[in-house]
Amino acid sequence: MNRIMVIGISAGVGKSTFARRLGKALNISVYHLDTFYWKPDWIEASIEEFSKAQQEIVNQQQWIIEGNYNNTFEIRAEHADTIIYLELPLYVCLYRVFKRWLMNIGKQRPDMGEGCKEKLDWDFIKFIYTTYYPRKKKMNEWFQAYQTSGSNKEIITLKNKREIQLYLENVTR
16 A cells, blocks of 8 residues: 545545544655645636646655545546545535534635635535535446456445544554
């Protein structure tokens, strides 16, 4: 496990926290895609700029890249030896997003782009709600296709807090 993608069903599933803990356990640098995608005041990076930043990372010997961003998924997947997918229930994801907002109002999280203070709006909540089930279906299809294609990538799916905690404990040993 040297090149690890951490992806998840939704915002609030715990990708950033999981990746930080995994990075610490394995002593591998962690890269949060939000820091490359979001410019100050929530301005989106161009697809070229965003892709280039990822290309520079995936050419390294070791990395953990955390984040979904389907439009550049293959850049990471092509180079990853391990893909870890977190899938918690929708209500947990929504609760965590709301809790994160309350705990970070007016602050910038370390896994977020420079100059992007924590925010929560209806569009983001709607995005989480409307993409959760289609993404769940798409990810299941994608993983099945990957496994039947003879890929040698390890795909790990963790579907509850206990599985996540046990996985991190096992890696730490």
